Amino acid sequence: MKNTEHLIRLRRIFTQVVEAIVIGLALYASIQVTQPDFVKLITAAPKARQVLRELLAPDLFTRESEVVTVGVALPVPCGSAPEDEGRASGPRLEVEPKCAAERETVVVRGEELGKGVQVTLRWRLPDGNTLGIQRLVTDAEGNFEVRVQVRPIVATKGGQSARIEAEVTLPGGRITPSQTLRDVTDAMFVTIFMALLATTLGTLLAIPLSFLAASNITRRGRVGALVYYLVRTLLNLIRSYEPLVMATIFALIVGFGSPFAGILALVIVTTASLGKMFSESIESIDPGPIEAITATGANRVQVILYGVVPQILPDFLSFTIYHWDINVRISTIIGFVGGGGIGDYLSKRINAFEYSKAGTALLAIILVVWALDFLSAQIRKKLI
Amino acid sequence: MLRVEHLTKIYPNGTVALRDVSFEVPDGEFLVVIGLSGSGKSTLLRCINRLIEPTSGKIYWNDIDITSASPSEIRRIRRQIGMIFQQFNLVKRSSVLTNVLSGRLGYANPWLSLLGVWPVEDRQKALRALERVGIADKAYQRADTLSGGQQQRVGIARALMQDPRLLLADEPVASLDPVLAHSILQYLEQLNKEGVTVICSLHFLDLVHRYATRVIGLKDGVKVFEGLPDEIDRTRFKEIYGEEAQEVRAASL
Numbered sequence: 001m002k003n004t005e006h007l008i009r010l011r012r013i014f015t016q017v018v019e020a021i022v023i024g025l026a027l028y029a030s031i032q033v034t035q036p037d038f039v040k041l042i043t044a045a046p047k048a049r050q051v052l053r054e055l056l057a058p059d060l061f062t063r064e065s066e067v068v069t070v071g072v073a074l075p076v077p078c079g080s081a082p083e084d085e086g087r088a089s090g091p092r093l094e095v096e097p098k099c100a101a102e103r104e105t106v107v108v109r110g111e112e113l114g115k116g117v118q119v120t121l122r123w124r125l126p127d128g129n130t131l132g133i134q135r136l137v138t139d140a141e142g143n144f145e146v147r148v149q150v151r152p153i154v155a156t157k158g159g160q161s162a163r164i165e166a167e168v169t170l171p172g173g174r175i176t177p178s179q180t181l182r183d184v185t186d187a188m189f190v191t192i193f194m195a196l197l198a199t200t201l202g203t204l205l206a207i208p209l210s211f212l213a214a215s216n217i218t219r220r221g222r223v224g225a226l227v228y229y230l231v232r233t234l235l236n237l238i239r240s241y242e243p244l245v246m247a248t249i250f251a252l253i254v255g256f257g258s259p260f261a262g263i264l265a266l267v268i269v270t271t272a273s274l275g276k277m278f279s280e281s282i283e284s285i286d287p288g289p290i291e292a293i294t295a296t297g298a299n300r301v302q303v304i305l306y307g308v309v310p311q312i313l314p315d316f317l318s319f320t321i322y323h324w325d326i327n328v329r330i331s332t333i334i335g336f337v338g339g340g341g342i343g344d345y346l347s348k349r350i351n352a353f354e355y356s357k358a359g360t361a362l363l364a365i366i367l368v369v370w371a372l373d374f375l376s377a378q379i380r381k382k383l384i
Numbered sequence: 385m386l387r388v389e390h391l392t393k394i395y396p397n398g399t400v401a402l403r404d405v406s407f408e409v410p411d412g413e414f415l416v417v418i419g420l421s422g423s424g425k426s427t428l429l430r431c432i433n434r435l436i437e438p439t440s441g442k443i444y445w446n447d448i449d450i451t452s453a454s455p456s457e458i459r460r461i462r463r464q465i466g467m468i469f470q471q472f473n474l475v476k477r478s479s480v481l482t483n484v485l486s487g488r489l490g491y492a493n494p495w496l497s498l499l500g501v502w503p504v505e506d507r508q509k510a511l512r513a514l515e516r517v518g519i520a521d522k523a524y525q526r527a528d529t530l531s532g533g534q535q536q537r538v539g540i541a542r543a544l545m546q547d548p549r550l551l552l553a554d555e556p557v558a559s560l561d562p563v564l565a566h567s568i569l570q571y572l573e574q575l576n577k578e579g580v581t582v583i584c585s586l587h588f589l590d591l592v593h594r595y596a597t598r599v600i601g602l603k604d605g606v607k608v609f610e611g612l613p614d615e616i617d618r619t620r621f622k623e624i625y626g627e628e629a630q631e632v633r634a635a636s637l
Binding site: 286289291293294295297298299302307311313 | 462464469489491
């Protein structure tokens, strides 16, 4: 008695030792094969800093500097051309007197140009050429006043007088989304709609398949059992393929970087995955109402519509929304292997070392995935 | 007239639920089936409308062979046989009215019913059925917001929609508070007086005495008693329910 107990304990210890050796060998082998270089994590710090700095400074907005040009005609000598009446308000130039003879001095006043603004003052000669006068800055009221000598070169030619122009650069004009942000937004919409289309098509395909793969609906008689096992096996087979692998294959067929490749891959993945989830939902319904409705003399389709559908509808909607959320996430990556959308944009920017643009794309992905996650959780909470 | 001849049901796992059961139910009878849980009462009722396929034996209803009816024939037969259940078997997420209307599916235009479109007459018929069982005000509520007794009345209203000639009731009051048993069974009694044949399985003997016109006793799938309710004395009772059984009265609970 005591001996057998001893033996059992010995055997248990032996098994544990063997298990430990096997796990140790497996770990050693994986290190040998993958060659992880943890030192590099530290030695590569400068490079990491450079890459991360650009990634973390996404290119989002550009400041549009608005350039306004105002001008006023100055006939030299007087009467050689019509004088300028000038505007009464708004950014404007005034000249005093309104005409002059050569070598006289006139006073040029700029009004309502914005305070502290850079102004480039110049002559626009009758032949269209320009001649710089000076650069100056407006005062606190947005005005300036400067004396300008009238040189012979600005004399009226062929009834066309010279003009004095002020080119005003308004600092910090409107802040507008950068080109990168607009490109990223476009690509993001491609991805979201890709996921939406794929989820819709996948759901439409998954619904009939899920009924065929539900044992309580289909597995009746020999034909029913055959269909049930066939559909179930098909769904399981498809589910064992990664969407990435499938997207690569489709990209080879319909063209690299096309959203259609991504959609095809997502449709298949969605069909298989929702088909399985739906069929499990159908299998877990209460059989009572089905029995009751069958007993009223209803046909098979009526039984499904009145006895099954009301029971599974909330589940189906909830799973579908959840899968849209998943599909957006997958389709961001699918772009890397030629599926189009934001992933395509991201991989191209990274290959071109444009990390700041890549950072914009990453930021967009994070925001969209987070928002959809939140949204789908809220909707699903309402459904149940 | 319903005629059951040598009915046997053996489930695929080998369980013998019914063994060579034969009896007749003349029109207008209130037949009560008694027996322990697992004695085959539910199987018997479900063989009559072929929710369960009998292994052998025949069932005739007005000389139509139910057991060999084709799928479309069985649907036509089923729509004249109402059924109510121990667990009510309502579609919980659907409205009370939809549940009642589903009793009319056997008569409805298949295409319109799939679109959820119901003729005005059917809707009025459903509301009248609900009025009859006293819950017309609940028509637009979800079925699962109702109490057990109310849900069983929806089940009766659903059966009423079929204009049944025969009503199968599988333990209609077993999931209800015993004090509600009479209120449900009185509806069945009323229908029976209007000419509907009723076959009902019950647990409580005092209910059997009160409502049955005739009684069948099942034990392990075999018919061990057939007769009038008054004929069930102590010996008969022990025969049906076994030596250790004690009589319990619904009214005493």
